Amino acid sequence: MLTLRAMRGLQRVPATFLPTLAMPIFQAVAFAGTYFAITKIPNFPTDRSINWFISLSGCMGGAFSGLGLGFAAIRDIENGFMDRLRMAPTPRAALLLGPLLSALARTFIVLSTVLVVGYFFGARPTQGLAGIAMFYLAGFGLAIVATGWGLGIAYRFRDMRGAALMQLTLFLVMFTSSAQAPMSMMQGWLLQVARVNPMTNILRLSRQGFLNPPVGGVSWENTWGGLLAIAVLGSLTICFAYRGLRKLER
Amino acid sequence: MTTSVLSAPQQHKTRDGLRQTYALSKRSTLEIFRQPALIAPSLIFPLFFAALGASSFGRTVGKVDGLKDVSSFLEFSLASTIAQGVLFGSTTGGTALATDIQNGFMDRLLASPSTRVGILIGRLAGGSVFGALQSIFFIIALYPFGVRIQGGIIAVLIMVLSGALIAMSLGGFMTAMALKTGSPEAVQGAFPLIFISLFFSSAFFPRESMSGAYKTIADYNPLSYLVEGLRVLTLQGLTTQSMAQALLIPVAIGVGSFALSLRQLSNRLAQL
Numbered sequence: 001m002l003t004l005r006a007m008r009g010l011q012r013v014p015a016t017f018l019p020t021l022a023m024p025i026f027q028a029v030a031f032a033g034t035y036f037a038i039t040k041i042p043n044f045p046t047d048r049s050i051n052w053f054i055s056l057s058g059c060m061g062g063a064f065s066g067l068g069l070g071f072a073a074i075r076d077i078e079n080g081f082m083d084r085l086r087m088a089p090t091p092r093a094a095l096l097l098g099p100l101l102s103a104l105a106r107t108f109i110v111l112s113t114v115l116v117v118g119y120f121f122g123a124r125p126t127q128g129l130a131g132i133a134m135f136y137l138a139g140f141g142l143a144i145v146a147t148g149w150g151l152g153i154a155y156r157f158r159d160m161r162g163a164a165l166m167q168l169t170l171f172l173v174m175f176t177s178s179a180q181a182p183m184s185m186m187q188g189w190l191l192q193v194a195r196v197n198p199m200t201n202i203l204r205l206s207r208q209g210f211l212n213p214p215v216g217g218v219s220w221e222n223t224w225g226g227l228l229a230i231a232v233l234g235s236l237t238i239c240f241a242y243r244g245l246r247k248l249e250r
Numbered sequence: 251m252t253t254s255v256l257s258a259p260q261q262h263k264t265r266d267g268l269r270q271t272y273a274l275s276k277r278s279t280l281e282i283f284r285q286p287a288l289i290a291p292s293l294i295f296p297l298f299f300a301a302l303g304a305s306s307f308g309r310t311v312g313k314v315d316g317l318k319d320v321s322s323f324l325e326f327s328l329a330s331t332i333a334q335g336v337l338f339g340s341t342t343g344g345t346a347l348a349t350d351i352q353n354g355f356m357d358r359l360l361a362s363p364s365t366r367v368g369i370l371i372g373r374l375a376g377g378s379v380f381g382a383l384q385s386i387f388f389i390i391a392l393y394p395f396g397v398r399i400q401g402g403i404i405a406v407l408i409m410v411l412s413g414a415l416i417a418m419s420l421g422g423f424m425t426a427m428a429l430k431t432g433s434p435e436a437v438q439g440a441f442p443l444i445f446i447s448l449f450f451s452s453a454f455f456p457r458e459s460m461s462g463a464y465k466t467i468a469d470y471n472p473l474s475y476l477v478e479g480l481r482v483l484t485l486q487g488l489t490t491q492s493m494a495q496a497l498l499i500p501v502a503i504g505v506g507s508f509a510l511s512l513r514q515l516s517n518r519l520a521q522l
Binding site: 026033034036037038040041175176180181185186187188189190191 | 303308313316446450455
């Protein structure tokens, strides 16, 4: 019911979902156009800049789909709907599972749109359906992580101040990874940060279907790090959200 | 002995107009600096992106067209850092005006015998002063990391003046949006449109390295030439063309945005 409610919200107030949809598309097109020349650097793993940036957009889309549910939770807290939900004999897990499923449905729409628009702008998967599956897997994983993070912040801050914090942290984590350039191109402080940033692994998971071997190519080596990062971050953020919900009840 | 062109009442009117404009400019300038939480992102984020770009794309220096004669990516980024920071800051003035409209201060101002142009200039002046200070801040902040202005002190002064003019010209669009909608959220919502126009220019990477439709858009985007003017002042030194690009392009954009603001102000007055 909560998932259906969130999905109906997309139809009734599309303005709340449009930025989540438009931003990754804009990012893919703008980054691929602006930084087109980086593919000319020797050993760059693809000759199409859109192939490099489409995964960043997919991950960003997944993450913002999740955060969108955090914004919605803040609205529900502010207008009193959350209080009514908590009074209802609803299992507490459903209050997290509903938004989570909704985030996955939103992410599917965003990822599919990014793929179609990306194809139109020249993106070509190099590893067939398996590569596309990895692209979706990374996006869904980040949606789970971001939903947990967004809900956790929303339940603690309980007003729109939390929205800025959600976005800021996401941007910082996203861009201090291999978001813009491969590790082999990086230098200085960013290289050190990107090495330990789990987002680098998630991006590697997403990119393997769009890059040329040896960097690309669907393989366990390119997959396990991303899966582990999603599993650990997802568990932590969902726990964070659950504890936030319990605090809200107190 | 010189004869005054203006009659005594006209001179009074001009003096009053200037005094009102000064008072409103002072108010809008103080308003910006009283809200450090609002201005901090426009100082921090451009520096963060400059550091990010330098680390991500530093190895493209000397290898990519347009970056072959550049010694550091950070030096190349100074112009876009200024443009980006001023752009972030330009929303602050528009948002403040929308808040004035919402809380009724604008209605009281319009009911007073103050000049309409003075109201607009007064509002834009705060952003303009902040734009100039932002330029100084970015030049100083990047200096310890090896960023040098080849054009010397005159180039620095031109860049600071350009920062003020960019803030005024882009602030004009935000002012027009604030006057049209009277909503701070709408002004904030318009920000991505201007940010996109900066992205579809040569602000972040040289035009020579672009291709296809994207290059065509960047070729037609006046912001490309504005940023390139600032970039030449940083990387190569003073040239007449770079000075003209850095100063005249924001003036030209400003004439358009100011006219748009005046039109929106007239529309708002007609609704009262």
